[in-house]
Every structure is written in structure tokens, then in C-alpha cells.
Amino acid sequence: MNTMLQMWGISKSFGGVHALTDVHLDVEKGEIHALLGENGAGKSTLMNILTGVVPLDEGHIEFDGKVYTYPTIRQMEDAGIAFVHQELSVINDLTVYENIFLNREIRNKWHVLEKKQMIDQTRELFQRLGVDMDPMTMVSELKTSEKQLLEICRALHANAKLLILDEPTTALSNEEISHLFEILKKMKAEGTSFIFISHKMPEIFAIADRYTVFRNGRFISSGLIRDTDSRRLTSDMIGQEYADKDVYHTRTLGDVVLELKDFTGHGFRDVNLRVQKGEIVAFTGLAGSGASEVLQTMFGVLPIVSGSVEVHGKSISGNISRFMEHRMAMLPSNRKENSVIPDMTIQENFQIAEHTLSRRKPVIHQKKEAAAFERLHTMLRIKSDDPQDPINSLSGGNQQKIFLARWLNTDADILIFDNPTQGVDVGAKAEIYQLILQFAQEGKTVIINTLEIPEIKKVSDRCVVFYDGAVAKIFNHDEITEQSVMMYSTNAVAEARKSEA
Amino acid sequence: MTRKANKIQPHKLLAECWSKYSYIFVFVLILIVYAITINANGNHFNPGHISGILSSQNTVIVGTMAIGMAMIIITGQIDLSLGSSLVLCTGVTIVSYNATGGNVLVMLLAALGSGLICGLINGVLVGYAKMPAFIVTLGTMLIYRSLTLSVVREMDPALTGSSSSQFSMISDMPSYEFLRMRFGTGSLRLGSIQIPYISFLFVAITLFFIFLMSNTKYGKSVYAVGSNAKTARLTGINVEGVKVSVFAVTGLLVGVASFIQACKIGNVTPASSGTSYEMYAIAAVVLGGVSMAGGRGKILGVFFGALSYTTINFIIVSIPALSPDIQNTFQGLVLIVVILVQTAGPVIKEKIISLRQRAKAPKQ
Incomplete structure (x- = not known):
């Protein structure tokens, strides 16, 4: 050669x-x-x-x-x-x-x-x-x-x-x-x-x-x-021995906080799911399977066609701010398109979602906001010098942490993450999953959509596999293996059954 | 954490000031050119010239509307109907003054109300009907002026205050003296400087909008919508509502400008007043460093942009060799050159830096 x-x-x-x-x-x-x-x-x-x-x-x-x-x-x-x-x-x-x-x-x-x-x-x-x-x-x-x-x-x-x-x-x-x-x-x-x-x-x-x-x-x-x-x-x-150990451990879960009933929208149909307080549920499925669309519809981004989403037993519909008022938050996929406000500083990018909830108090309290930023900044270990720097001065992983902080700052207790580790490096990825576990520990309910099955295995209590707009299978933590999840998300199971018949 | 531990370097500080406040430097530069032309004409540049700039229609009337235009441009829209709205609203303002026997409160409410309606029509069509702002406001630009024109010809001269196709404030009302002489054209004397009262109004409006745009949640949402509307929506911002609101706010500012027009000029001619004011407003906005792409810009910049634009006009008018016909050519040229410096400047700077680095790199 x-x-x-x-x-x-x-x-x-x-x-x-x-x-x-x-x-x-x-x-x-x-x-x-x-x-x-x-x-x-x-x-x-x-x-x-x-x-x-x-x-x-x-x-x-x-x-x-x-x-x-x-x-x-x-x-x-x-x-x-x-x-x-x-x-x-x-x-x-x-x-x-x-x-x-x-x-x-x-x-x-x-x-x-x-x-x-x-x-x-x-x-x-x-x-x-x-x-x-x-x-x-x-x-x-x-x-x-x-x-x-x-x-x-x-x-x-x-x-x-x-x-x-x-x-x-x-x-x-x-x-x-x-x-x-x-x-x-x-x-x-x-x-x-x-x-x-x-x-x-x-x-x-x-x-x-x-x-x-x-x-x-x-x-x-x-x-x-x-x-x-x-x-x-x-x-x-x-640079250090990356501990690939299973960080997952079982937790006691609370009451049902989120329920989807015959939930139907653009790209998916008849989804039924009950999620308990403190639970981590992973959605997965190939592009076009409807997993991401379910999340978006649960947060008012896409319209509900029929069925309902109930938070603490109350059916919610309407625009995004309605869902935010019921203490839901969504970190969308495709960071550059859906999360970054390029002309704003790090601090402004961080604060923007909380403003929606506190809009009844129209004037910005600079000191309070700086303190809120400082708190989450330390908690999420974000590497940045000055919150007044432009958001695009940060690397992808650190930007994603800012957006994570943006939503944590809304005090939501149901957190939806759509493909949160997209374009994020290994170190930050591990940190993000660590944080997700930590949130659940603190009693927050987490739903993530990801294609990375090893990551699912690492954090989730249950895994919902979507195929062609419908739930193909729900796995409990112990049943999750790369092979089985792949079988259901590519519909290889049905093919196998068909050939048997 | 080594936050702001870096030593402050003077040349860096200057560079930062330049990039942040370039509109002030631009204004000072233009002011110096103005002083030179005045001295070249054999006169002395004095405080009277400054108060001339402050009280000019291009500063107070166009400037007030330009603040609204800036907000619209920051959300990524445009409003071409400003000049026509001004004519319509001033007409309404003057008629309501004349009809009520000089009631100032009614006049003020009429100015603000008519402005708000004009703005809301634009806003609803752009925000909720999701039509392109350029087309909507092009349409209302034609509609607002032509409505005013046709009404002024039909209306009773007792209401329009004039028999010659214009709206004019009737001078024998009790409040006329106060509105026209004291507020509209009067000024406060501070030593040797005279500051027109309406300039105080303009400054007050500017300060209010600086606060609104930089210290309130509403202001941030305006920037967010212009910078990335998709993200803005995903953080719960009512994007359509924000779009409607900037047009409505601009309408209110047009109302204020109409009130100033009535008090300062005393009349409005639908066929000719306020023509191209939307373009002057855009010029002031751009001179103030607001990005035409949306998402970026400061209200303080618009203030200085309006002053700069007025001064450019004064310079051109004060050069005796320029006939009135050619003046617009020079206005256009100056505008293009100033913007070229603002946009091409950073590109050239970048080129120079990379050339320098290349020269520094070791040669093999």
C-alpha cells in the first residue's frame, strides 16, 4: 500500500x-x-x-x-x-x-x-x-x-x-x-x-x-x-479510564404522572402508555417510526388528532406554553435548528424558556437570573467563561448542556429529551446520561428518544420500540438487549412470524 | 474559574467599543463633516445647528417611527406603509381636533387609536394570516394614502380646516397656541443651547424602548423570534403574537408621530406629505446598525441612526452646488457607502489578519 x-x-x-x-x-x-x-x-x-x-x-x-x-x-x-x-x-x-x-x-x-x-x-x-x-x-x-x-x-x-x-x-x-x-x-x-x-x-x-x-x-x-x-x-x-459500567440501578417509582390514551397524531396512532413519577422511559425506532412525533405531540408542537395526554390525571391540549405550565419540558432534537438562538448570549439562551412561564412579571431581574445560571452552571459542569459570550462560542456538548439548563430552570418535573446526544462528544454524552439518572433520582420523570441502544440499556427503566407509527413492543429494563430492540424496530419479528406461518 | 481574569488591553477595548457602538462613531464622523461644510460656506458651526438636527422632522417624526420599524426588522419583517399610515393618522388627528373644538385628549387618543388600528391590520395579516410582510404593507401603503386622499376632497372644510386638499389645524381654538407654539415648535433654553420640547419627547420614547427591548421578557422574545423563530416557538413563545405585537407597537408610534406632525407642522397634505418616510426610517434603522436579517440591533443605535440620517440630509442641502434634483442621488450614495463600511469592514479586517498570519508562518 x-x-x-x-x-x-x-x-x-x-x-x-x-x-x-x-x-x-x-x-x-x-x-x-x-x-x-x-x-x-x-x-x-x-x-x-x-x-x-x-x-x-x-x-x-x-x-x-x-x-x-x-x-x-x-x-x-x-x-x-x-x-x-x-x-x-x-x-x-x-x-x-x-x-x-x-x-x-x-x-x-x-x-x-x-x-x-x-x-x-x-x-x-x-x-x-x-x-x-x-x-x-x-x-x-x-x-x-x-x-x-x-x-x-x-x-x-x-x-x-x-x-x-x-x-x-x-x-x-x-x-x-x-x-x-x-x-x-x-x-x-x-x-x-x-x-x-x-x-x-x-x-x-x-x-x-x-x-x-x-x-x-x-x-x-x-x-x-x-x-x-x-x-x-x-x-x-x-483521557481517563472511561468506566463503561452499568450505572443503572432500580428505584422505587411513584404514582402515574403521565398517561397517553389512544394517543394519535401525525405519523403515529393509538399509543397507550402510563409513566410513573421518577421513571425513565426510552423511546426508540428508525427514522419515520413516529417516536419523535409522539414526543412533539405530547408537548404541543404538533397537533393531537385524537386521544389524549393526561398529566396528573388532567387532559392537556393547546400550545406549547400550556404544556409548560403543567411542568413539562422538551429538549428538541437537532440542536442547531431547534435550540440555538444564534444572535443571543449564553445567558439569554438559558433564560428564554423560563420567561414564558414568568411572563406575568414583565421586567427582567438581572441578578436573580445570573444566580439561577450560576447554580445550574455549576450543577451541570458547563465549561464557559462568561455568560455574556455568544452562544456559538461554545462547543456542541456545552451548548447542549446550556439547553438542558434552560429547561431545568423552568422547574419542570416531566422532562422530554428528543435525541439529546446528537453531535455530542463521548465525554459530554456520558455526563448527559449521568444527569438524566440524577434527575430521575430527584423524582423527575424522564422520557428520551434515542437510536443508541447501549445508552438505552444504561439508563432506562422501560424501552418503547416504535415501528411504522405504532408501538411494536415495550421492554422492561432487564429484557433490553441490542438484538431484541433491533428485531422489533426493523419489524424483523413480523417477518420471522410470517415465514413461520 | 478564570472569569474575566484577562488583563484589559486598550486597543482591544477600543476595537470592542467600535464594533458595539459603531453607530455613535458614524454619527460623530457625519457631524464633523457637517461642521466642515458649514464653515466652508462661511458660517460658524454653532449650537443652533445641533438643535436644528434635534428638531428636524427627519429626527423626531421619522425617528419615532424608525424605532417601530427597528422592532419589525428585528423580527425579520418589514413595514412599507409607515409614510401612508402617518398621513392617514395625522388626518384623523387633525379632524378630531377640529371637530371637538380643540380637545387635546380626544386628539391624542385619536392619534394613538388610528395608529394602533393601522398597525394591527398589518400585524394580523402578517402574523395570523401568515402573508409576507412586504406584500401586506405594500398593499396597505397604497390603501392608507388613497383613502386619506379621497376623504380629504369630500370632507367639509370645517372639519379638514382647509379648502385646499389638506388637513389643517384650525387656529382659533383655545388650545392651538399651546399645542403649536409651546409644544410643537417651542424649545427649552439651556444656556446657549435651545432644545426643542419634541426632542425631549423623542428621547423619552427612545429611553422607554431601550428599556423595553433590553430589560423586559417581551423584548427578548422579539429578538428570539427574529433570530430563530423555530426555537422561539419551542420555548413557548407565541411567535405569531409577537409578530402582531411589533406591528401594533409600530402603529402606536406612528400615532405619536402623527401627533407630533400635527403640533409641529400644523397640517398634512395627503398627496405629498410623508412620502418615502418608510424608506427614511429603514435608512435610520440600518445606519443604527440593526441587521436586516433580523435578530440583532439596538434601539440606541436607531436613535443615532435617525440623527445621522438627518445630518446627512443637512450636509447635502447645505452644499450650494447641488441642485435639489440631484440631492436624492447623494443621499442614496452616502447611505450605500456607510453601510458598505459597516458590512465590508469586518470582512476586510479578517482578510488582513489571515494575510498577516500567513506572513508570520515559517517558510520552508
Whole structure:
């Protein structure tokens, strides 16, 4: 095997803060290289240096046999490096093939587009990769997973030799992930290299060949994936022996505080569930299974079609503030879209939900609010210097903790978390689950929706599996295994029964 | 925790002041240019010029409405009907004054009430009917003015106070002297400086809205809706209600501006008064550093933005070589240049920093 990319002695600081100190990274031709580290470990900075977005202070980059001293975005693109970002950058109002050929359109001598030729080439490309997509579809009609694939295809069409995939699977269902992986393997066999950034251990072990771990801007370890295990990688990433022990312990539960009766809404139907005080219930299901929609309807985000949600025996309907007044809170999924108020400070972002409840007292009491922030700041161990800094100065994990604090500050006793660890690093993830257990201990009732079954096992008393808009199965804590949950969420059970019959 | 342990560096402090209060620097700069042009004309720049700026229609009338416009822009909307609303409301204000034999209270209520109705119509169509603000207010811009025009021609001159297609305050009412001479055009003498009474009103309104927007929960919700409406909704904010409310508040401010117009000018001509005032208000808002994308901006900035815009006008008018026909060209140019400096400035700064870093990096 020969080396595709070599970076060594790379250092970079931003205004006196060392983002990277003497790190190195090698990627071979035709390999999938996992780049691991917590948020803020320096992965993004290194990738930005590699793609020419950020200039480097010191170090060397050699790509495909050529040395680059001051890489520019243009140079690196021409050299064959493509960055597939976490945020999709395909254009919704164009067709699939137009996106593939964006900025590289084939034209004849009159500068008129050769549509047929472009469509044919797109078809060929899809065939080669085993992608099942019509080049003429509008991108707006594609599913998120298809958009992700399209973006990868676009990079390949530009003859990229090295693709950087930044958490490519966050928006994908398990089925879609395995499809994506098949395509990656095919491309790998053709000699394309990948830098694969992900926080999900099972994926790394399923797809990557080698790994490199960074911590606090320094190189920690690298090697073959088959020579290591997830426990070792995790402890490399977070720096201490990451205790993967079962933190779960049984608690005595209180009265029923929340009840769903024949609860039906957009994307789900006839859900019946009774949740006790202090209980932690996990919802899970593939994208489109209705799990997230149930949570949103329980909080007034989506309308109730029929049935009811009862809190302390009282049926509630109406808008979100009504549910908040009944001491419910929801941390929505998709932090950037649904939680961040980008133009506001950390303190303002923290306070905004509580304002809804205390709107009868219209004037803000600065000192009181600062004290409330300070209290939760300490309790949640949020790393931030000044609450008056903009919210976007924080890393993803710390932002998520601010939003957790935002809802705790409303004094809610039923907490709904929709995919709370999305885009959050391992350390913060563990902390968030620790906190969830702590809330339950204090008598709060928690409902979380997540796709990460190991996490479910770690915290939840019961696990409700959704399939196609209905409850497929409810497991008690002891019955939860990755296998059984997967069986029900993919409806493999029904298939098995059918074949038996 | 090392909170604020960093030493204060003077150049950093200055840079922070610049980025936070650039609208004040812009105003001072424009004021200096104004002083230079006046001196070049052979006159001396004196406190009279300052009180001229403070009492100008562009400051008090447009400025008052610009505060409302800023709130609308902060929520990510726009209001094109301000100039027409001003004409309609001033008409209502003057008619109710004339009809009641000079009752100041009725006049004030008529001003605020008509303003509120105009604003609510916009607000409900934008907030609850979910129509684009640009289209709604374009429609009401046409409607409000044309209604006023058609009414002024039909109405009894005893009510309009004039026979020549305008609304005019009848001068032989007992309260006329007080409203026009004392409040509308009078001023307080402080040493050598004269400060018009209506300027105090404008300052008071500004202070109230600074408080409203930065110290109340309502103010924060206005910013939140403009910054990320989806999140705002998920934190229990009534997004539609907030949208309606900013139009309603702007309507009230138009009412106040109508009252000032009546007292200061004494009349309003539906065919020509208040034309392009919505554009002047947008100019003041933008000069005040409010982001057109919504979510960001300070009411204090709008105050200085209104002063800056007035001063720019005065500069252009005071240059004898400029014919009135070409004046708007210069107004437009100055506006574009000032905004270019505000938006392009940070981009250029960033470029310079990265070039400097590149030069510092070791060469192999």
C-alpha cells in the first residue's frame, strides 16, 4: 500500500490558544481512516487546515506525492480532496444531476448545457456505485439519507481521491447506514481514501481500517482498528479510564404522572402508555417510526388528532406554553435548528424558556437570573467563561448542556429529551446520561428518544420500540438487549412470524 | 474559574467599543463633516445647528417611527406603509381636533387609536394570516394614502380646516397656541443651547424602548423570534403574537408621530406629505446598525441612526452646488457607502489578519 496523505508536525493556535500541537496523520490509498476525539480535540481544525480553509502555523502536508506549504481551498480541491460536511450543502431547488454537475456543467461550443450527456453520466456513476436514484428528481423530494449519498457522489464525480466524511450517519437510519457503508467499501476497493469522523463506536468498528485519536489538540494514538476495542479507544479520547459500567440501578417509582390514551397524531396512532413519577422511559425506532412525533405531540408542537395526554390525571391540549405550565419540558432534537438562538448570549439562551412561564412579571431581574445560571452552571459542569459570550462560542456538548439548563430552570418535573446526544462528544454524552439518572433520582420523570441502544440499556427503566407509527413492543429494563430492540424496530419479528406461518 | 481574569488591553477595548457602538462613531464622523461644510460656506458651526438636527422632522417624526420599524426588522419583517399610515393618522388627528373644538385628549387618543388600528391590520395579516410582510404593507401603503386622499376632497372644510386638499389645524381654538407654539415648535433654553420640547419627547420614547427591548421578557422574545423563530416557538413563545405585537407597537408610534406632525407642522397634505418616510426610517434603522436579517440591533443605535440620517440630509442641502434634483442621488450614495463600511469592514479586517498570519508562518 502506498501513502495518500501525510501530515506531520502540524501546529495551529488561535490568538494564543493552541488548537493543535505537533500532530500527525497518515492516510493510505484505499483505506477508511477514523479520526477520533471529543469535540474541541482539534479534528475540525486539522480538516480545515487540510482543505485550505485555515492557514497552518507550522507543519507539512504531503498529498498524492506533492508537498503543500500554504494550501488554499482551490488547490486542495483540484488535488482531489473533498469535504462532505455534516450540514448538507446540496441545493434543494435543483435536480439530482444538476447538483452533481454544479459548477462543472458540460456545455457545447455555444455555452448551452448538454443535459442529456450530464444525465447519462450521472446514471453511469450511480450504476457503478450501486446507488438507486433518478438523476431527474428534484433534490427537495429526496430523503436526508439520499441527500447525503448525493453529496458523496458529487465529490466522487469530481474525481476526489480523499473524502472527508464529518459524521455522515447522524441523520440516517440503521438500514441507510449499512447501505452507505456498502458504497464506501466499493469505493475503497477502487482506491479512494476516506477520513471518517464519527462519535459512534459500532460504526467505526464496522467500517474503518485504521484510526487516529486526538485529545486537546495533541496526537494520542493510532493503529489498526482490529487491534483495539471500543473501551481502549474511548479512554484514549477522554483521557481517563472511561468506566463503561452499568450505572443503572432500580428505584422505587411513584404514582402515574403521565398517561397517553389512544394517543394519535401525525405519523403515529393509538399509543397507550402510563409513566410513573421518577421513571425513565426510552423511546426508540428508525427514522419515520413516529417516536419523535409522539414526543412533539405530547408537548404541543404538533397537533393531537385524537386521544389524549393526561398529566396528573388532567387532559392537556393547546400550545406549547400550556404544556409548560403543567411542568413539562422538551429538549428538541437537532440542536442547531431547534435550540440555538444564534444572535443571543449564553445567558439569554438559558433564560428564554423560563420567561414564558414568568411572563406575568414583565421586567427582567438581572441578578436573580445570573444566580439561577450560576447554580445550574455549576450543577451541570458547563465549561464557559462568561455568560455574556455568544452562544456559538461554545462547543456542541456545552451548548447542549446550556439547553438542558434552560429547561431545568423552568422547574419542570416531566422532562422530554428528543435525541439529546446528537453531535455530542463521548465525554459530554456520558455526563448527559449521568444527569438524566440524577434527575430521575430527584423524582423527575424522564422520557428520551434515542437510536443508541447501549445508552438505552444504561439508563432506562422501560424501552418503547416504535415501528411504522405504532408501538411494536415495550421492554422492561432487564429484557433490553441490542438484538431484541433491533428485531422489533426493523419489524424483523413480523417477518420471522410470517415465514413461520 | 478564570472569569474575566484577562488583563484589559486598550486597543482591544477600543476595537470592542467600535464594533458595539459603531453607530455613535458614524454619527460623530457625519457631524464633523457637517461642521466642515458649514464653515466652508462661511458660517460658524454653532449650537443652533445641533438643535436644528434635534428638531428636524427627519429626527423626531421619522425617528419615532424608525424605532417601530427597528422592532419589525428585528423580527425579520418589514413595514412599507409607515409614510401612508402617518398621513392617514395625522388626518384623523387633525379632524378630531377640529371637530371637538380643540380637545387635546380626544386628539391624542385619536392619534394613538388610528395608529394602533393601522398597525394591527398589518400585524394580523402578517402574523395570523401568515402573508409576507412586504406584500401586506405594500398593499396597505397604497390603501392608507388613497383613502386619506379621497376623504380629504369630500370632507367639509370645517372639519379638514382647509379648502385646499389638506388637513389643517384650525387656529382659533383655545388650545392651538399651546399645542403649536409651546409644544410643537417651542424649545427649552439651556444656556446657549435651545432644545426643542419634541426632542425631549423623542428621547423619552427612545429611553422607554431601550428599556423595553433590553430589560423586559417581551423584548427578548422579539429578538428570539427574529433570530430563530423555530426555537422561539419551542420555548413557548407565541411567535405569531409577537409578530402582531411589533406591528401594533409600530402603529402606536406612528400615532405619536402623527401627533407630533400635527403640533409641529400644523397640517398634512395627503398627496405629498410623508412620502418615502418608510424608506427614511429603514435608512435610520440600518445606519443604527440593526441587521436586516433580523435578530440583532439596538434601539440606541436607531436613535443615532435617525440623527445621522438627518445630518446627512443637512450636509447635502447645505452644499450650494447641488441642485435639489440631484440631492436624492447623494443621499442614496452616502447611505450605500456607510453601510458598505459597516458590512465590508469586518470582512476586510479578517482578510488582513489571515494575510498577516500567513506572513508570520515559517517558510520552508
